[in-house]
Amino acid sequence: MEAANHNNDNGCTNESPYISSVLPGWFSEISPLWPGEAHSLKVEKILFQGKSDYQNVMVFQSSTYGKVLVLDGVIQLTERDECAYQEMIAHLPLCSIPNPKKVLVIGGGDGGVLREVSRHSSVEQIDICEIDKMVVEVSKQFFPDVAVGYEDPRVNLHIGDGVAFLKNVAAGTYDAVIVDSSDPIGPAQELFEKPFFDSIARALHPGGVVSTQAESIWLHMHIIEEIVANCRQIFKGSVNYAWTTVPTYPSGMIGFMLCST
Amino acid sequence: MEAANHNNDNGCTNESPYISSVLPGWFSEISPLWPGEAHSLKVEKILFQGKSDYQNVMVFQSSTYGKVLVLDGVIQLTERDECAYQEMIAHLPLCSIPNPKKVLVIGGGDGGVLREVSRHSSVEQIDICEIDKMVVEVSKQFFPDVAVGYEDPRVNLHIGDGVAFLKNVAAGTYDAVIVDSSDPIGPAQELFEKPFFDSIARALHPGGVVSTQAESIWLHMHIIEEIVANCRQIFKGSVNYAWTTVPTYPSGMIGFMLCST
Numbered sequence: 001m002e003a004a005n006h007n008n009d010n011g012c013t014n015e016s017p018y019i020s021s022v023l024p025g026w027f028s029e030i031s032p033l034w035p036g037e038a039h040s041l042k043v044e045k046i047l048f049q050g051k052s053d054y055q056n057v058m059v060f061q062s063s064t065y066g067k068v069l070v071l072d073g074v075i076q077l078t079e080r081d082e083c084a085y086q087e088m089i090a091h092l093p094l095c096s097i098p099n100p101k102k103v104l105v106i107g108g109g110d111g112g113v114l115r116e117v118s119r120h121s122s123v124e125q126i127d128i129c130e131i132d133k134m135v136v137e138v139s140k141q142f143f144p145d146v147a148v149g150y151e152d153p154r155v156n157l158h159i160g161d162g163v164a165f166l167k168n169v170a171a172g173t174y175d176a177v178i179v180d181s182s183d184p185i186g187p188a189q190e191l192f193e194k195p196f197f198d199s200i201a202r203a204l205h206p207g208g209v210v211s212t213q214a215e216s217i218w219l220h221m222h223i224i225e226e227i228v229a230n231c232r233q234i235f236k237g238s239v240n241y242a243w244t245t246v247p248t249y250p251s252g253m254i255g256f257m258l259c260s261t
Numbered sequence: 262m263e264a265a266n267h268n269n270d271n272g273c274t275n276e277s278p279y280i281s282s283v284l285p286g287w288f289s290e291i292s293p294l295w296p297g298e299a300h301s302l303k304v305e306k307i308l309f310q311g312k313s314d315y316q317n318v319m320v321f322q323s324s325t326y327g328k329v330l331v332l333d334g335v336i337q338l339t340e341r342d343e344c345a346y347q348e349m350i351a352h353l354p355l356c357s358i359p360n361p362k363k364v365l366v367i368g369g370g371d372g373g374v375l376r377e378v379s380r381h382s383s384v385e386q387i388d389i390c391e392i393d394k395m396v397v398e399v400s401k402q403f404f405p406d407v408a409v410g411y412e413d414p415r416v417n418l419h420i421g422d423g424v425a426f427l428k429n430v431a432a433g434t435y436d437a438v439i440v441d442s443s444d445p446i447g448p449a450q451e452l453f454e455k456p457f458f459d460s461i462a463r464a465l466h467p468g469g470v471v472s473t474q475a476e477s478i479w480l481h482m483h484i485i486e487e488i489v490a491n492c493r494q495i496f497k498g499s500v501n502y503a504w505t506t507v508p509t510y511p512s513g514m515i516g517f518m519l520c521s522t
Contacts, residue, residue, distance in 0.1 A: 039298065040298060041298050042296075218342065219508070245479070245512070247479045252510075
């Protein structure tokens with residue numbers, strides 16, 4: 001980890017490929033996943049820029065959304081609206097089954113999902129497998145109100161590939177699996193594919209539930225259709241798409257696949 | 262009405278104050294109503310720019326959202342997502358009462374609300390009062406699938422100030438009033454204030470219902486709180502806030518006040 005240097009008067013370095021492409025002092029989120037549109041946040045100061053083994057990691061102080069975590073140019077969370085995402089991806093599955101005890105989080109390196117899972121008193125064990133150590137470290141340094149999730153003694157952090165982790169899990173281990181992934185370009189791509197959902201179904205015991213980040217109906221209907229089709233083949237119980245509003249995510253909303261064994 | 266001239270290779274004129282402030286060829290929506298953030302759409306070609314008696318009017322062809330109507334730099338509708346707004350602001354009130362017959366639309370010059378109101382077979386009379394004639398003309402020229410609402414023979418168009426129009430309405434005239442306004446900066450400001458809601462309540466007969474554009478809970482909670490407080494004093498029936506997602510509106514969502522007499 002190294003902090004950003006060479007700030008100019010706006011607190012912006014000249015090194016970020018994401019700041020230079022718009023108004024001076026604004027971060028713009030441009031991606032082939034949402035062509036022809038961009039959401040921009042005014043930047044007060046870049047707090048961190050680094051390149052991990054998997055992706056570019058950036059933290060900046062925005063003018064009106066608090067601190068912002070960015071991976072490969074895509075906003076992962078802002079202090080102002082992270083609650084909407086973390087609460088929905090965690091409480092929708094955990095409130096849908098009685099007394100969840102063992103929970104696995106794939107991704108979610110910022111710790112926000114852990115924070116919400118910890119609120120369930122029935123939970124005895126929370127395993128998390130995050131591929132990128134730098135995301136964990138940066139979150140602990142800059143987002144203490146999110147990374148507070150790591151402080152719960154029930155949490156066991158594994159740094160590694162979620163796909164490989166799941167293959168080594170004994171069948172029927174978990175009551176709930178929560179997949180808090182980035183978009184299906186980059187390190188999270190496999191987390192949207194059928195073999196991964198097969199592994200999740202195997203890792204859940206009967207009556208267990210999975211919740212995965214599942215993109216926006218306004219932007220990614222083809223991705224969602226494929227996930228739904230796969231899940232209908234794999235999961236014997238219910239297969240549902242849920243969603244919530246998150247203003248700093250593309251289209252202002254984000255969905256979740258909720259499936260049960 | 263005059264069409265835009267002097268297009269450059271991107272189809273962008275140098276005359277628009279909204280295009281020049283960002284990436285060449287992108288429209289950015291920047292307003293004190295949502296400080297520190299901006300949503301941008303890639304511009305294929307500017308189709309119209311004009312200045313009416315009330316506001317700047319612009320239409321452009323976007324890369325991925327179809328044609329876009331912009332008033333004073335703020336997106337009013339895009340071909341891709343206008344349905345979400347028009348359907349909710351019209352069908353929520355009209356489906357909440359039995360057999361609506363007389364409906365008044367304030368604003369809504371693009372015709373989209375008229376299109377949705379027309380789908381209710383019980384409706385016998387649809388009055389619309391839009392302040393800006395240019396909005397009506399531009400919509401008919403560039404958004405035929407929206408302005409189609411004007412073709413219904415039950416529609417009576419009044420060009421004028423909605424506040425003044427309502428004062429001249431006989432008490433108890435309408436079953437439903439729909440206020441399809443722009444934001445409370447500019448010509449629509451009065452449409453968010455208490456005297457206007459008083460006039461609406463007077464114009465509705467007992468059991469009537471009003472639906473007004475009421476901003477986003479993520480961005481304008483102080484505006485919404487004030488509207489709710491006013492409506493609770495004015496309306497004897499229910500007072501509710503509803504909302505839907507519209508990706509090209511700030512925060513990706515927009516709300517409606519639904520009140521009954």
